[in-house]
Amino acid sequence: xxxxxxxxxxxxxxxxxxxxxxxxxxxxxxxxxxxxxxxxxxxxxxxxxxxxxxxxxxxxxxxxxxxxxxxxxxxxxxxxxxxxxxxxxxxxxxxxxxxxxxxxxxxxxxxxxxxxxxxxxxxxxxxxxxxxxxxxxxxxxxxxxxxxxxxxxxxxxxxxxxxxxxxxxxxxxxxxxxxxxxxxxxxxxxxxxxxxxxxxxxxxxxxxxxxxxxxxxxxxxxxxxxxxxxxxxxxxxxxxxxxxxxxxxxxxxxxxxxxxxxxxxxxxxxxxxxxxxxxxxxxxxxxxxxxxxxxxxxxxxxxxxxxxxxxxxxxxxxxxxxxxxxxxxxxxxxxxxxxxxxxxxxxxxxxxxxxxxxxxxxxxxxxxxxxxxxxxxxxxxxxxxxxxxxxxxxxxxxxxxxxxxxxxxxxxxxxxxxxxxxxxxxxxxxxxxxxxxxxxxxxxxxxxxxxxxxxxx
Amino acid sequence: xxxxxxxxxxxxxxxxxxxxxxxxxxxxxxxxxxxxxxxxxxxxxxxxxxxxxxxxxxxxxxxxxxxxxxxxxxxxxxxxxxxxxxxxxxxxxxxxxxxxxxxxxxxxxxxxxxxxxxxxxxxxxxxxxxxxxxxxxxxxxxxxxxxxxxxxxxxxxxxxxxxxxxxxxxxxxxxxxxxxxxxxxxxxxxxxxxxxxxxxxxxxxxxxxxxxxxxxxxxxxxxxxxxxxxxxxxxxxxxxxxxxxxxxxxxxxxxxxxxxxxxxxxxx
Numbered sequence: 001x002x003x004x005x006x007x008x009x010x011x012x013x014x015x016x017x018x019x020x021x022x023x024x025x026x027x028x029x030x031x032x033x034x035x036x037x038x039x040x041x042x043x044x045x046x047x048x049x050x051x052x053x054x055x056x057x058x059x060x061x062x063x064x065x066x067x068x069x070x071x072x073x074x075x076x077x078x079x080x081x082x083x084x085x086x087x088x089x090x091x092x093x094x095x096x097x098x099x100x101x102x103x104x105x106x107x108x109x110x111x112x113x114x115x116x117x118x119x120x121x122x123x124x125x126x127x128x129x130x131x132x133x134x135x136x137x138x139x140x141x142x143x144x145x146x147x148x149x150x151x152x153x154x155x156x157x158x159x160x161x162x163x164x165x166x167x168x169x170x171x172x173x174x175x176x177x178x179x180x181x182x183x184x185x186x187x188x189x190x191x192x193x194x195x196x197x198x199x200x201x202x203x204x205x206x207x208x209x210x211x212x213x214x215x216x217x218x219x220x221x222x223x224x225x226x227x228x229x230x231x232x233x234x235x236x237x238x239x240x241x242x243x244x245x246x247x248x249x250x251x252x253x254x255x256x257x258x259x260x261x262x263x264x265x266x267x268x269x270x271x272x273x274x275x276x277x278x279x280x281x282x283x284x285x286x287x288x289x290x291x292x293x294x295x296x297x298x299x300x301x302x303x304x305x306x307x308x309x310x311x312x313x314x315x316x317x318x319x320x321x322x323x324x325x326x327x328x329x330x331x332x333x334x335x336x337x338x339x340x341x342x343x344x345x346x347x348x349x350x351x352x353x354x355x356x357x358x359x360x361x362x363x364x365x366x367x368x369x370x371x372x373x374x375x376x377x378x379x380x381x382x383x384x385x386x387x388x389x390x391x392x393x394x395x396x397x398x399x400x401x402x403x404x405x406x407x408x409x410x411x412x413x414x415x416x417x418x419x420x421x422x423x424x425x426x427x428x429x430x431x432x433x434x435x436x437x438x439x440x441x442x443x444x445x446x447x448x449x450x451x452x453x454x455x456x457x
Numbered sequence: 458x459x460x461x462x463x464x465x466x467x468x469x470x471x472x473x474x475x476x477x478x479x480x481x482x483x484x485x486x487x488x489x490x491x492x493x494x495x496x497x498x499x500x501x502x503x504x505x506x507x508x509x510x511x512x513x514x515x516x517x518x519x520x521x522x523x524x525x526x527x528x529x530x531x532x533x534x535x536x537x538x539x540x541x542x543x544x545x546x547x548x549x550x551x552x553x554x555x556x557x558x559x560x561x562x563x564x565x566x567x568x569x570x571x572x573x574x575x576x577x578x579x580x581x582x583x584x585x586x587x588x589x590x591x592x593x594x595x596x597x598x599x600x601x602x603x604x605x606x607x608x609x610x611x612x613x614x615x616x617x618x619x620x621x622x623x624x625x626x627x628x629x630x631x632x633x634x635x636x637x638x639x640x641x642x643x644x645x646x647x648x649x650x651x652x653x654x655x656x657x658x659x660x661x662x663x664x665x666x667x668x669x670x671x672x673x674x675x676x677x678x679x680x681x682x683x684x685x686x687x688x689x690x691x692x693x694x695x696x697x698x699x700x701x702x703x704x705x706x707x708x709x710x711x712x713x714x715x716x717x718x719x720x721x722x723x724x725x
Contacts, residue, residue, distance in 0.1 A: 376547075378547045379547055379548075381509055381510065381531065382543065382546065382549060383549065383552075383557060384531040384532040384535075385507045385508075385509075385532075385540075386540070386557060386558075386560075386561040386613060387532050387533075387535030387536045387540075387561045387564055387565065387617065388532055388560045388561050389564050390530070393532070393560075396552045396556060396557070396560055397549065397552065399551065399552070400550050400551025400596060401551060403551025403552075404550065
C-alpha cells in the first residue's frame, strides 16, 4: 500500500480530474516518505513503532463500488440516537454510500454530497485537501493517495442549519485500510452543527482519516466527533479547522474505541476576533492507547481559544495529551487557555500530559493547566459515607469528572447515549482487581489539581 | 427503638493515640451533645465511627442494635443506620445531590418505589431548608457557601433517614438564621422519625436550637463528664481549660509529631 503504486488506483477510484490528480501526486510522494518513529517529538509516547503500514490493504475501486451508488438508506441506530436531524451522510470504508438533506435546506443552497460526485464542485475543489496540506504528515499523504472521495457539507452565506447534520462512518475489513474524508465549508455568516461517528467491528483495520472544516467570516460551526472503533482497529486522524474573521468553532471529540487511536485536533485562527473552543472526553480501557495532539494556532489579533480535554484510563490502557498553543506575531491581544486533566483508575494504566506554549506576540493572555492522578480519596470517602458502595462511588466520581464537558456538547440528544457508553466502561472498573496506589501517579504532568503557568506573556 | 453503643473506643491516627477509651450510648429519639475543645478528638471520633481510611481502632466496640460497625466498611455502616454529616463536605463535581441520593438509596434493599419522585422529594426538602433550587443542578458542594454546605448535609440526612446521625460540627460556618433552620429540621427528624443524634460541637450555640437530652465533655480523647443540658451552660461559663484543671485531666491530645520526610537529609 505504501509503495506509491503505479497510478492505476488513482484513476480507478474515480471522481473529478482534480481528485485523481491529487491521488496521483500523493502516490508519487509515498515512495520517498520516511515513516515516523517514536523518536520524533510529535510521535513521542505513541505506539507508531508497532504499526506496519504495509500490512494493510486498501479497498479496490470494485470493492468500494462506484461513487454515487446509494445503497445504505437510514443510518440505523447511530443516526436515530442523534435525534432530529437536518441531513445525513453515510460513509462505508471511505466511500459515501448515502446522502440526504432536508428539502428546505437544499432549496436554500445547502448541500450534503460525495466529494467525488457532487454537482457543485467549485467549493469542494477549492478547499479539499488544503487544510491537510497546511499540516501534512505521512498519514495525510497516504490518505491522499487512496482517498476515494468523502463527505462534503456546504452551507452558503447566511444560511443557518439548526438541527445537526449527521455523518456516519463505518469501517470494516480485517487487514484492510480505509481513508474517510470529511470537508465542511461554512460560508460567511452561515451556521451548522455537524456530528460525525466513526465505528468499526472487531477487525484489525487501519482508518486514516482527514476532517477539514472551513469556517467563514462570522460563521459558527458546532462540531462533534464520536470515535467508537472496535478494539483491534487503528485510527489515525487529523481534524483541522481554519477560521475567518469573527468565525466561531465549538469543536468536541469523544474517543472511546480503537486499539490505537490518534487524533490531531487543530484550529487555526486566521481572522481577527475568531474564537475556537476545543473539548474532548476520552476513556481508555483494556490495552488501548488514545493519543491526542492539539494545536491552537493564533495568527490574527483579538482571537480567543480555549481547550478542555478530560480523560480516564484503566486496566493497561494509556493516553497521551500533547498540546501546543501558538501565538504568532500578529496575534496581539489574543487569549488562549489550555486544560488537560486525567484520571488514572488502575495501577497498570498510564497517562501523559504535555501542554506547551509558543508565544511570539507580546500582548496576549495565556493560561494552561494539566493534571494526572487517581480518583480523589476524599470524594470517594464522602460518597461511601452515604452508603454508596466503592465501585459505584468511583463510577459517580468518574462520570462527574466528565460532566462539565458533556454539558457543553453541541448535540444534547447524544449526551445520554455517550454518558451511558462511558458509564459502561467504568462498570468494568474492578475486573482487573488492581487499584492505584494512594499517591498521585503523576507522569509528566504535575499533581492532581495543580495548575500551571498563567499570566501575560 | 434502636441503640448506638460506643464502648471503650480507642483509636490512632498516624500512630498517634487520639481516642483513649470513649463510652457513649445513644437511643432512638435522643439528642446527645459531645462538646470539647480543639484537639480533644471530636472529629476523630466522627471519622472513626464512619470508618475513614487512615484511622486505626486499637480497642473498644461500636454497635447499632448489636451489629458491630467496626467490622463493616464505610458504606455498610451508613446502610446499618449510622450517618455522618461532614464538618468539611468535599466538592464532588458533576455529581448532583439527587444523583448521590439515588445511588445511596439504590444500594439499599428498599421496597419497590422507594426511588419514586426522588427529585420532587429533594426539591421539597431543599425548599424546607431554604436552599436555592439552583444548587440542586450543581455538583454537590461545588462552590457552596458554608451555610449551603450544612443545609445540603441536613438535606441528605432527611432523605436518607438513618437511625442515627453523627453531626460533626454542623453549626460551624452557619449564620444565626441558617443555624435555626438546620437545628429545627434535625429536631423535627428526632421528633417525627425517632432519629438518634450525636451532635459534636465546639460551642453551646447549636444546643440552643437543638435541645440535647444529654451533654458529654470530651477532653484528650476521653469523655470526662456527662450530664443534662445544664452541663453545656456550665462549659460555656467556665471554659474547657478550667474544667480540665478542676478534673485534673489534660485538655487536649498533644499534636502528633511531624511525619518524617523520607527524602530528608539523613544527617550522616
